[in-house]
Amino acid sequence: MRFFLLWIVVLSLFGAGLWFFYESSQFLLDRDYLAGILHVVVGLATVRSAVEVARLAVVLELRS
Numbered sequence: 001m002r003f004f005l006l007w008i009v010v011l012s013l014f015g016a017g018l019w020f021f022y023e024s025s026q027f028l029l030d031r032d033y034l035a036g037i038l039h040v041v042v043g044l045a046t047v048r049s050a051v052e053v054a055r056l057a058v059v060l061e062l063r064s
Helices: 002-029 033-063
Strands: none
């Protein structure tokens, strides 16, 4: 059960990362460079955390 719950969290984090990248592109098109770069940084951190949670889910699945 935890495995599927973690995968739902992973997919939602990846979705949030994609949303941040989309928002950053909108800011960069509007020439709001600071907000665009900050959204890119947050998007990268979100995707990185999704990868770490996915690793955790795989390890928990292999241990059980």
